[in-house]
Amino acid sequence: MSSSPGIGGASLLGSLETCRGDPADVKEGTGHVHGKRRLIELTEQLRAKSRKVTGPRQKILDVLRTNRHPATIREVFAQMPRGDCDLVTVYRSMHLLEGMGMVKRFDFGDGAARFELVNGRDGGHHHHLICTSCDRIVELEDCFAQEMEEAVAARNGFKSVTHKLEFFGVCPKCQTGHRV
Amino acid sequence: MSSSPGIGGASLLGSLETCRGDPADVKEGTGHVHGKRRLIELTEQLRAKSRKVTGPRQKILDVLRTNRHPATIREVFAQMPRGDCDLVTVYRSMHLLEGMGMVKRFDFGDGAARFELVNGRDGGHHHHLICTSCDRIVELEDCFAQEMEEAVAARNGFKSVTHKLEFFGVCPKCQTGHRV
DNA sequence: TTGTTTTTGCAAGTCATTTGCAACTAGAGT
DNA sequence: ACTCTAGTTGCAAATGACTTGCAAAAACAA
Ligand SMILES: [Mn+2]
Ligand SMILES: [Mn+2]
Ligand SMILES: [Zn+2]
Ligand SMILES: [Zn+2]
Numbered sequence: 495m496s497s498s499p500g501i502g503g504a505s506l507l508g509s510l511e512t513c514r515g516d517p518a519d520v521k522e523g524t525g526h527v528h529g530k531r532r533l534i535e536l537t538e539q540l541r542a543k544s545r546k547v548t549g550p551r552q553k554i555l556d557v558l559r560t561n562r563h564p565a566t567i568r569e570v571f572a573q574m575p576r577g578d579c580d581l582v583t584v585y586r587s588m589h590l591l592e593g594m595g596m597v598k599r600f601d602f603g604d605g606a607a608r609f610e611l612v613n614g615r616d617g618g619h620h621h622h623l624i625c626t627s628c629d630r631i632v633e634l635e636d637c638f639a640q641e642m643e644e645a646v647a648a649r650n651g652f653k654s655v656t657h658k659l660e661f662f663g664v665c666p667k668c669q670t671g672h673r674v
Numbered sequence: 675m676s677s678s679p680g681i682g683g684a685s686l687l688g689s690l691e692t693c694r695g696d697p698a699d700v701k702e703g704t705g706h707v708h709g710k711r712r713l714i715e716l717t718e719q720l721r722a723k724s725r726k727v728t729g730p731r732q733k734i735l736d737v738l739r740t741n742r743h744p745a746t747i748r749e750v751f752a753q754m755p756r757g758d759c760d761l762v763t764v765y766r767s768m769h770l771l772e773g774m775g776m777v778k779r780f781d782f783g784d785g786a787a788r789f790e791l792v793n794g795r796d797g798g799h800h801h802h803l804i805c806t807s808c809d810r811i812v813e814l815e816d817c818f819a820q821e822m823e824e825a826v827a828a829r830n831g832f833k834s835v836t837h838k839l840e841f842f843g844v845c846p847k848c849q850t851g852h853r854v
Numbered sequence: 855t856t857g858t859t860t861t862t863g864c865a866a867g868t869c870a871t872t873t874g875c876a877a878c879t880a881g882a883g884t
Numbered sequence: 885a886c887t888c889t890a891g892t893t894g895c896a897a898a899t900g901a902c903t904t905g906c907a908a909a910a911a912c913a914a
Contacts, residue, residue: 546860546911567901580863585902587861601781603838605871606902623830632830635796638822639839646841650803650812658783659819661826663835724879726891747870760894765871767892785902806855861910872899879892884885 510673533559536596543594550579553595554587555611563631564608564622600659625665634661679827713739716776716791723774730759735791737777743811744780744788744802782840805845814841 495618503585507649537547558565565573570624571584588609598617600608602624612618621639623632639659647655716735717727725731738745745753751764768789771777778789778797782804792798801819803812816838819839827835 503868560792623826623832642818646803646814647843651846652803652843653849655841657839657841659837659839661835661837663827663832666831669833763893
């Protein structure tokens with residue numbers, strides 16, 4: 495019997511032909527790229543750094559790819575077909591992907607780290623608005639802190655300055671006559 | 675023998691007379707208030723909310739009062755006279771103080787939360803610049819994100835919006851010919 | 855197919871923070 | 885000054901996110 499390419503016998507990636515022209519590949523406006531093509535790009539990145547394209551990794555990337563908001567390790571794990579891989583593998587894979595710059599880590603203050611697939615070679619730096627009542631997350635396109643970052647760096651003689659910024663508040667749906 | 679006001683026999687607070695005019699009470703320029711007077715104000719806040727002014731709490735407030743940068747629970751604990759109270763008590767006290775708005779919590783991304791005494795009834799909202807190489811912390815006076823906070827809140831219909839913002843980079847002393 | 859390197863699963867460990875509970879006080883009342 | 889009680893504390897144990905050790909399993913180049 496031949497070795498199956500992924501876990502469960504079927505590869506998540508179809509043929510290149512199948513992917514070409516996939517209407518879901520580009521979600522206009524946002525610049526985000528979804529669909530199989532994206533997944534292939536991702537696995538290529540793995541190969542390029544001589545990391546193995548394994549079943550668990552493909553599944554994890556596929557889950558991340560479909561998430562519109564940063565997800566915790568447990569959330570990613572929960573979204574994978576049951577028993578597909580160990581929780582620890584998700585931790586390890588995420589660490590690898592983060593190190594490769596393929597995913598970005600976010601911290602919303604609750605105990606668990608959240609991860610989002612990086613789109614575009616620029617990094618797609620952006621921030622979030624989180625509802626403290628229902629945990630709804632709003633993706634804030636672009637960043638408005640670049641200037642102050644440069645100012646802070648220059649004023650204090652720091653190099654390679656980056657920043658972490660998140661907003662918290664009460665979303666419209668949670669404002670029904672409660673605390674102001 | 676009379677009951678000692680604090681732990682260890684001596685109260686951290688002297689008499690009001692002793693405190694009045696303490697030259698260390700006001701550190702001009704920053705608006706931060708230090709010295710015994712500040713400590714008395716703090717204990718008053720506890721009494722005002724019918725929380726008990728206990729030995730451990732006085733010690734913890736005293737340690738926080740002398741810290742120029744946000745400190746972790748363990749750091750605060752380490753700065754207290756040996757065996758003065760349990761680590762758990764520091765956790766619980768910090769939680770209480772945070773709830774009362776007397777201390778503010780910060781998260782620099784390393785596993786442990788950091789706390790800083792809130793100065794001024796306004797809250798003294800500000801941010802930090804942390805060296806990713808030596809952990810040096812720079813206190814950034816004032817906040818430059820208020821406008822964008824309002825914009826983000828308005829644009830998304832959120833109320834009571836706040837933000838968390840910290841900068842990370844390599845400080846001058848750590849820039850000796852290393853990575854740029 | 856084989857051999858070498860990387861990955862994975864599972865168990866166990868680390869570390870910050872929380873919780874259960876009985877013993878203990880600060881502060882109010884007497 | 886003495887009593888009472890709600891609020892506190894210490895100690896042990898629990899929780900939860902995340903990491904690590906190790907042998908079995910899989911990827912992929914030769
Ligand atoms: Mn996002
Ligand atoms: Mn500060
Ligand atoms: Zn930004
Ligand atoms: Zn701010």
